[in-house]
Amino acid sequence: MPILGFASTAGGAHDASPVPLRALGLSLLALAAPILGSVFAPDWMSQESGVLLWLSALIPPFLLTYYRGWMGASAALAAGMAALALGNVAAVALGLAIPEFRVLFWMVTTYVAVCIGIGLLAELLRREVAAAEAMALTDVLTQMPNRRHAAIFLDAAFASAVRGDPVSVVMVDLDRFKEVNDRHGHRAGDDVLRAFADALQVVTRRMDLSARWGGEEFLSILHHCTGEGAEIFLGRLRKEFETNRFPWGRVTFSAGIAQYAPGMKSAEAMLGAADEALYAAKGAGRDCHRIAAAPPVVSEIVPAGAPDPVVIVEGETERVRGVLFEGDEAAGVLLVDRGVPLPRGDEHLLVVDDDRDSRRALGKLLRRLGYRVVEAPDGESALASARSLERVDLLVTDLVMPGISGFSLTKRLQEERGPSRVLYISGRVQEEVEWASAPGAVQRYLHKPVGSAELAEAVRDILDAPIPRPVRSRGGESHPGPSASSLSTQPSPPTELP
Structure with a gap:
């Protein structure tokens, strides 16, 4: 915790920093030096050479102004110390008379007071300017970023999306909010807005921005987030907002999601798509969300x-x-099969790979084929994402990952959700893998590098294959029927080596 320091610079040179303990110790020694000199050598302290020791009293205010970021004041104090010291040395060397101690004391005191006063006024002015700028970008009622702040952030996010990063926007509108104001008063309406804003702030990541767009509308801008990831975001928001209890009952909201797509020429196009999806959700009965279709x-x-x-x-x-x-x-995913028709779909896919480039390439291709894709960097994240999704039609996973392997992930996913379809993709050659029964009711194994046509056909084949019905053993336990691993070009699916 800072001992001394402010958030910004009064002179613009550098940000304020906490005063380190060594600087505080030096300040105490600097103050103690003239005091000890006056006690133990009062006669010497009143002489020309002893006056120099009094200049050490300027060190504490110099350090204070320096670490508070008042660079103008600290520079003036440093220059004053140097001028007084050099002037005194020159006077002694040339045999000139120096001012009396009383005159010198008041001169130095006035000089320090003026320097610190100027620094303090500059700091107060900076704080007033910062507060005015914050008010211009902050909604007064909810203390959230306002429409102007969101527009600035959205422009930067759109530029990032054009460069290839997935970016989604979520437009949220409180259902029947006008009725709340009419029946229960504007104070109750303000309470609802503040409660929703608090819930929205809780679920918004630091890298993202949620703002009050106007009235009862709110906007969330989500970096590195697909439309499916935005659905997870909305699920967390609903759960957080439902913890609020209002005297008249439950308050719901509708939402529209739009993910950047190549046909969107501007940030306004993204907002327009999210707005259309929002009104589609309103038309569907409210208390739900819709995802805008890509152009x-x-x-x-x-x-x-x-x-x-x-x-x-x-x-x-x-x-x-x-x-x-x-x-x-x-990543070995070839996206250059120009003119070759690829099988498509709209199912929900969970793509798991610890290699960012490989995961990004797989997700990009599958989204182009119409699938709704959620990406995860490891097994634990994949399980957390799966618990937030209503359905996972296909798991696309690497075999070897830190923590939970692809096989262990499939087993745990089947324990939680039942028989699953899975596509294993790995850079390990087949000779390095021992072939036996692997988890997954319907499965296939592909070796990197994977062509776009090969991947698209494998995904479509697995999704079209029926999940075998469980077969009851003599002991009464249920076991999956014959695996659909015959979809694979290999004789049987792989298992991990010890």
Whole structure:
């Protein structure tokens, strides 16, 4: 915890820092020096050479102003100490008379007071300016970022989305809020707004921003988040907001989600898509959410190093040339099967891989094929995501990961959700894997690098294959029927080596 210090600079040189203990110790010694000199050598302290020791009393105010960030005041004090010391040395060397101690004392005291006073006034002015800027970007009622703040943040997030990072926006509107104001008064309405704002702040990550957009509308801007991730965000928000109890009963909200897609030309287009999804949720009966459909595009993936993406309007459809990033190539997922029709779908997929580039490439391709994808960097995160999802139609996982392996993840997922479909993808060659029974009611194994057509066909085959019915053994226990691992080109699925 800082002993001394403010949040910013009065002179703009550097931010305030806590005063270290060694600086406090030096200040005490500097104050003690003239006091001890006056006690033990009073005659010497009144002479020309002894006057120099009194200058050490300037060290504490110098350190105070320096660590508070008052660079102008600290520089003036340092210059004053140097000038007084050099002037006194010159007077002694040249045999000139120096001012009496009383005159010197009041001169130094006045000098220190002026320097610290100027620094204090500058600090107060800086705080007033900072408070005014904060008020311009903060909603007074909820103390959340306001519409202006959200618009600035959204522009930066949209630029990040254009560069390839998944970004989603969530537009939320409290259901029948006008009725709350009309029946219970505006004070009750304000209480609802504050309660919802508090819940929204609790579930919003530091890297994201949630703001009051206007009236009873709120906007959340989520970095590195797909539409499916935004659904998880809304689930946590509902759970947090439902902890509030109002005298007249439950308050609900509707939401619209929009994830950046290549056909969106501006941040306003993302907001418009989220707004349309919000009103679709309102039309569906409220207390629910809807995800905006991506604009119709024809994607042509070109290699890295090509010119920036170009949008060509052809009637009502936009043809978008997207860039294949180096990370996609390194992951071994080939996105350059131009003109080759790939099987598509709209099922819910959970993609798990500790390699960021590989996970990103897999998720990007599967989303282009229409699937709803949630990504996770490890087994524990995957289990947490699965618990937040209503359904997981297919698990796409690496075999070897830190913590929970792909097999262990599948076993735990089946214990919680029942028989599961799983696609194992690994960079290990088949000779390194012992083949036996592996978890997963319907499964397949692919070896990296994986072509886009190979991946798309494997995913579609697994999703189309029926899950075998459990077979009861003589002891009455249920076991899965014959595995659908015949979908694999290998004789049987892999298991981990000890």
